[in-house]
Amino acid sequence: MKDLVGKKGVQLNGFLGIYLLAVFMIWIKTYITQLTQFDLSVEGTLQHFLLLINPLGSALLFLSVAFLFRGKRKMSILVVVYTLMTILLYSNVVYYRFFSDFITLPTIYQPQNFGDLTGSVFALIRPLDLLYFIDVALLIYLRIAKKEQFKQVKTGFKMPVIAVALALIVSSMNLLLAEKDRPDLLARGFDRSYIVKYLGMYNYAIYDTVKTAEASSERALADSSDITEIINYTKSNYAEPNPEYFGKAKDMNVIYLHLESMQSFLIDYELNGQQVTPFLNSLAKNENTMFFDNFYHQTAQGKTSDAEFMLENSLYGLPQGSAFITKGQNKYEAAPTILKDYGYTSAVFHGNSGTFWNRNIIYDQFGYDEFFSADSYDTSDPKNMAEYGLLDKPFFEQSQSLLETLPQPFYTKFITVANHFPFKMDQDLVTIDKATTGDTSVDNYFQTARYADEAIEEFFTYLKESGLYDNTMIVMYGDHYGISDNHNRAMSEIIGEEVTPVVNADLQRVPLLIYVPGMEGGINHTYAGQMDLLPTVLHLLGVETQNNIHFGSDILSADHSEVIPFRNGNFVSPTIYSLDGKYYDRKTGLELDPSQYEQAEKLHAMVQEKLNYSDKVVNGDLLRFYSKDGKVLSE
Structure with a gap:
């Protein structure tokens, strides 16, 4: 613990102190943003607690990357990582103001569209948004003001290990509690707001990257046998x-x-x-x-x-x-x-x-x-x-x-x-x-x-x-x-x-x-x-x-079929609406009693199946294995 504590306690004037300050600032900034800028339908003590702690594990982990570097580069990397986290957070705030959704990796693949969106983006930016970057300016100032102090700074081997260990402990506790409140959170996906609510903005970015990579790999792994199940499904659901x-x-x-x-x-x-x-x-x-x-x-x-x-x-x-x-x-x-x-x-x-x-x-x-x-x-x-x-x-x-x-x-x-x-x-x-x-x-x-x-x-x-x-x-x-x-x-x-x-x-x-x-x-x-x-x-x-x-x-x-799926897994029908994990009676607008869930859950399973099959076709490019006269082809 000598790396953590000096003669007069935690060395707040050294790199460790600035690291802890950065962790605290991005943690609190992200928590307040998630609480006030996104409609995450946070309910109950547990969900509020999860919203509070989920940025902490990410902050500890991502900012600890700086410990891998030596000397003054350590502080420079801390500033860069902190700035990138802030940009990610703020970009989602602006994006959410119009789309009520969060940025995904594939949307970043669309730079050719950005030039035509200038006016819309400016309409979403507000003067008080400058507050998102005041702490970034503070870290840049500290980097410049204390550059001589960081030239020979050493934190040893223990510090990055401790930081990563703390990050993993907090994140593991976060995930366990999230799974308790929402079983199969990652396996079932739900919609993006659920991931942000339970795991936080930065873990959502990791989740999105993994899901995007999985979708990208589907085409390479697909073959003509994959289309057969799709054909059977669409024929069985054909409407004369x-x-x-x-x-x-x-x-x-x-x-x-x-x-x-x-x-x-x-x-x-x-x-x-x-x-x-x-x-x-x-x-x-x-x-x-x-x-x-x-x-x-x-x-x-x-x-x-x-x-x-x-x-x-x-x-x-x-x-x-x-x-x-x-x-x-x-x-x-x-x-x-x-x-x-x-x-x-x-x-x-x-x-x-x-x-x-x-x-x-x-x-x-x-x-x-x-x-x-x-x-x-x-x-x-x-x-x-x-x-x-x-x-x-x-x-x-x-x-x-x-x-x-x-x-x-x-x-x-x-x-x-x-x-x-x-x-x-x-x-x-x-x-x-x-x-x-x-x-x-x-x-x-x-x-x-x-x-x-x-x-x-x-x-x-x-x-x-x-x-x-x-x-x-x-x-x-x-x-x-x-x-x-x-x-x-x-x-x-x-x-x-x-x-x-x-x-x-x-x-x-x-x-x-x-x-x-x-x-x-x-x-x-x-x-x-x-x-x-x-x-x-x-x-x-x-x-x-x-x-x-x-x-x-x-x-x-x-x-x-009058069951109309939405892309996030919600659906509407003449009798039942499924919205953000809850089931509603269409006529009264009230939540269904749990005794009425059986039919709603059948419809929900049907919606998920339809969305999954469609995604298989698109991600796997499966129509290359199918002819217009209904025959399965080899590539």
């Missing part, structure tokens, strides 16, 4: 098409309208006596339009790219990062590829950079014939530009001539951008007042949503005047939430009720409107998700899907 609707849109053109950040609560919502989306409201009541009012987004960290991935493939996005980025070279049997056999040409229209979300690569893998990105549009006028590309009205106007170059029948997708966080809009372009909750994101949201609605109306006018309207199926879908649950206080004011867990889940509903000339429309209350779009659209086109590897099912089928 509804004969009333099968082929209702046969040989028609297909237009997808990607409604950025549009949530279902906007349909028929009035702000200060004005309808926010009057045109979408009228479409929901159109005699040839079916409006699905229980349609949920199922996106994760990939957000917009996840939505596209699901509607094109009926495969789930990944639990970490975006499949558009990390699985861009996989083999897919996406909608454009399937429809080539039926004479369809295909194209995507998007007034942003073709590299954003790796679209210029993955669209080729999906089988698209054309991708009209920013290079195909006039983006020279700043007044026509949003943060993520061309504003919706000039975008649709300029897309008209491009659309007319495509042979019919065509399969197309138009990606809008105006209604995107942080929902800024030139006030010369707005036609509705802001809300007045005091939450800037929520208040601005209604102006950009109204603008998007007006742009869609103008595009419909063009479709009618050009004659396309009478021979085109138009599918309008929301890609993900616009207002995250970090804004639930303001949202409770907007919707006029408390945002309970069940209400929050229902706020994840996004619009789905399917217009087919000659089809009887109406409001459809069936529970469905984005995974279900592909088989639904293909069946409307008269395309059989029994041999396709799809994890969604035709919404219009009598066999459609």
